[in-house]
Amino acid sequence: MATVSVRDARKNFGSTPILHGVNVEIGDGEFVVLVGPSGCGKSTLLRMIAGLENISGGEIAIGGRVVNTVPPKDRDIAMVFQNYALYPHMTVRENMAFSMKLAKAPREVMEEEVQRAAKILGLDALLDRYPRQLSGGQRQRVAMGRAIVRHPQVFLFDEPLSNLDAKLRVQMRSEIRELQQRLATTTIYVTHDQIEAMTMADQIVVMNAGRIEQAGAPLALYDRPANTFVAGFIGSPAMNLVPGEISDGGFRAQGGALLPLPPATPANVATYGIRPEHLVLAEDGIEARLVVVEPTGSETQVAMRIAETPLVGAFRERITGRPGETIRVKPDLSLVHLFGADGRRL
Amino acid sequence: MSTAAASTAWTKVRQQPSALARLFDNKAFLIVVCLLPAVGLLMTFLTYPLGLGVWLAFTDQTIGRPGVWIGIENFEFLFEDPIFWSAVFYSVFYTAVATVGKFALGLWLALLLNQHLPMKSLLRAIILLPWIVPTVLSAIAFWWIYDPQFSIISWALMEMGLRETPVDFINSPWSARWSLIAANIWRGIPFVAISLLAGLQTISPSLYEAALLDGASPWQRFRHITFPMLMPILAIVMTFSIIFTFTDFQLVYSITRGGPVNSTHLMATLAFQRGIPGGQLGEGAAIAVAMIPFLVFATLFSYFALARRKWQQGESND
Ligand SMILES: Nc1ncnc2c1ncn2[C@@H]1O[C@H](COP(=O)(O)OP(=O)(O)O)[C@@H](O)[C@H]1O
Ligand SMILES: [Mg+2]
Numbered sequence: 237m238a239t240v241s242v243r244d245a246r247k248n249f250g251s252t253p254i255l256h257g258v259n260v261e262i263g264d265g266e267f268v269v270l271v272g273p274s275g276c277g278k279s280t281l282l283r284m285i286a287g288l289e290n291i292s293g294g295e296i297a298i299g300g301r302v303v304n305t306v307p308p309k310d311r312d313i314a315m316v317f318q319n320y321a322l323y324p325h326m327t328v329r330e331n332m333a334f335s336m337k338l339a340k341a342p343r344e345v346m347e348e349e350v351q352r353a354a355k356i357l358g359l360d361a362l363l364d365r366y367p368r369q370l371s372g373g374q375r376q377r378v379a380m381g382r383a384i385v386r387h388p389q390v391f392l393f394d395e396p397l398s399n400l401d402a403k404l405r406v407q408m409r410s411e412i413r414e415l416q417q418r419l420a421t422t423t424i425y426v427t428h429d430q431i432e433a434m435t436m437a438d439q440i441v442v443m444n445a446g447r448i449e450q451a452g453a454p455l456a457l458y459d460r461p462a463n464t465f466v467a468g469f470i471g472s473p474a475m476n477l478v479p480g481e482i483s484d485g486g487f488r489a490q491g492g493a494l495l496p497l498p499p500a501t502p503a504n505v506a507t508y509g510i511r512p513e514h515l516v517l518a519e520d521g522i523e524a525r526l527v528v529v530e531p532t533g534s535e536t537q538v539a540m541r542i543a544e545t546p547l548v549g550a551f552r553e554r555i556t557g558r559p560g561e562t563i564r565v566k567p568d569l570s571l572v573h574l575f576g577a578d579g580r581r582l
Numbered sequence: 583m584s585t586a587a588a589s590t591a592w593t594k595v596r597q598q599p600s601a602l603a604r605l606f607d608n609k610a611f612l613i614v615v616c617l618l619p620a621v622g623l624l625m626t627f628l629t630y631p632l633g634l635g636v637w638l639a640f641t642d643q644t645i646g647r648p649g650v651w652i653g654i655e656n657f658e659f660l661f662e663d664p665i666f667w668s669a670v671f672y673s674v675f676y677t678a679v680a681t682v683g684k685f686a687l688g689l690w691l692a693l694l695l696n697q698h699l700p701m702k703s704l705l706r707a708i709i710l711l712p713w714i715v716p717t718v719l720s721a722i723a724f725w726w727i728y729d730p731q732f733s734i735i736s737w738a739l740m741e742m743g744l745r746e747t748p749v750d751f752i753n754s755p756w757s758a759r760w761s762l763i764a765a766n767i768w769r770g771i772p773f774v775a776i777s778l779l780a781g782l783q784t785i786s787p788s789l790y791e792a793a794l795l796d797g798a799s800p801w802q803r804f805r806h807i808t809f810p811m812l813m814p815i816l817a818i819v820m821t822f823s824i825i826f827t828f829t830d831f832q833l834v835y836s837i838t839r840g841g842p843v844n845s846t847h848l849m850a851t852l853a854f855q856r857g858i859p860g861g862q863l864g865e866g867a868a869i870a871v872a873m874i875p876f877l878v879f880a881t882l883f884s885y886f887a888l889a890r891r892k893w894q895q896g897e898s899n900d
Contacts, residue, residue: 338798
């Protein structure tokens with residue numbers, strides 16, 4: 237168990253800068269999720285922490301010790317790869333015991349550790365199988381078992397669930413979270429899926445194009461996104477971000493809609509943000525034309541247009557209108573997000 | 583009820599297929615037709631010569647005189663023949679030493695080429711050269727290299743002052759045997775290196791990264807990841823290499839013709855020597871037939887000892 241500090245970390249591949257000075261502070265026993273679109277440098281950062289990529293600039297410290305030049309095996313970390321990287325010619329038992337075998341651990345210790353991890357992960361019956369004889373979810377568990385037996389200071393996960401089907405993904409999500417809470421090991425988890433990030437993290441770090449956009453607790457990011465990128469990335473369905481300007485006593489959106497503003501708004505608003513679930517049906521609302529109605533049972537998602545401005549709404553009520561008909565909606569003014577021309581929250 | 587009625591109403595008028603079409607729909611007929619060309623070629627060019635060779639081994643046929651069946655007399659004669667036994671010994675020795683040499687050097691080269699080297703593809707092309715050159719051509723090159731007077735190696739060593747006299751490569755039995763093995767290794771390395779390189783490239787880099795995190799040293803990564811993962815392709819390449827080396831003919835026959843004093847005869851060169859220039863077709867065939875048990879043994883060995891590992895695809899989990 238240890239803290240992890242990333243200070244002004246930089247990475248170039250050849251002459252191409254990929255990470256432009258990243259700062260992350262991770263507390264002891266914390267579950268941190270690095271989230272961001274594909275290609276933003278999440279895996280690169282994780283691999284720099286693991287020691288699989290060298291560090292072009294800045295500093296990475298694990299448990300207070302700067303590890304820039306420490307080889308991977310001495311960093312006391314364990315990593316779960318996206319493709320699991322199980323050794324195909326070794327049984328589940330051998331896969332899990334491999335690191336101990338290399339460290340010349342006594343046979344009884346190895347067997348005890350493997351049994352303990354197998355019990356935690358429900359792999360008892362599979363110890364003599366080869367990886368190819370396992371399902372995706374079971375392979376995933378073996379990869380985690382291989383990490384657990386080493387009692388590392390830090391767990392690193394690189395998109396561990398992206399090869400699983402949707403249902404298994406939800407199940408493994410809570411299993412990983414539960415395991416982490418039980419072992420209380422500092423964990424850094426990379427994903428491009430913001431729902432995974434929201435549901436699992438103590439702290440979310442949102443990355444984009446080699447920079448950190450915002451870091452904080454999941455609900456803090458949801459409630460107060462620092463900029464339009466985070467606002468659009470966190471939350472599902474995504475927040476409506478409507479460009480426009482203040483005029484006529486409201487916010488005149490591109491496309492013609494006049495949206496109401498909360499009191500005491502600054503004058504330099506350039507983007508108006510409202511989450512679909514924060515639009516409400518109201519008799520005194522603005523008239524909106526239905527474009528697509530998608531009932532999911534628990535709520536109804538609606539794509540609509542106010543004048544020519546497209547908006548998405550998510551309502552608890554069931555909406556029976558057909559495309560072309562109109563409904564009346566208004567934003568919950570206490571939950572409107574306003575952003576300046578530079579994309580920052582006002 | 584209603585669906586049945588509806589479907590009868592929609593039944594399409596079926597046309598009777600022609601007799602020819604029906605013939606080609608017949609599975610048994612189709613199998614015979616499709617196999618015929620392959621079976622014909624195999625019979626003409628493989629089974630017939632092999633059968634003829636085996637039959638000759640049991641006759642006393644010479645060139646120009648049809649032989650009669652003499653049973654195992656040829657083999658009895660060979661059993662007493664020290665030159666035959668020397669050829670058997672050298673065939674086994676040649677195959678064993680050359681195979682070890684080819685695989686040690688080939689694996690080493692493959693590992694080198696699997697690293698990130700500048701001009702990697704050019705290097706790979708160069709490595710393939712010895713294999714592309716026709717054997718007889720490289721044999722002639724070696725013939726010159728091993729020449730008692732004009733050998734470039736002798737010349738270089740003498741120029742550097744390391745030797746007073748030319749090196750004797752092929753004029754005494756043991757140096758000739760080793761020289762031929764060296765030439766065979768040189769020729770065989772590319773095949774081994776390129777095949778093993780292909781095998782190396784199928785190993786996922788993330789396995790090495792996982793092993794790195796698990797604390798494996800470079801030697802341990804080779805020992806526990808590279809080698810076992812390379813085993814399947816190694817087994818196949820080695821089987822082929824052993825068979826080709828054991829049946830080698832061109833290299834030895836072009837450089838030494840089995841000399842000096844029959845010391846470098848392989849079974850293949852001795853069979854040819856006795857059969858064609860010597861005219862004793864029956865005896866030559868018997869030597870060739872005597873190679874079969876060795877080849878069968880090599881094939882069985884690779885089939886059983888180096889057979890598919892359990893972790894590979896396509897085996898039941900018991
Ligand atoms: N070994 C490499 N050489 C060159 N470019 C790389 C290498 N690895 C990753 N990149 C580039 O770095 C960027 C970030 O990659 P990565 O960290 O894998 O993104 P992701 O956030 O999807 O995990 C990508 O644009 C990728 O093309
Ligand atoms: Mg990635």
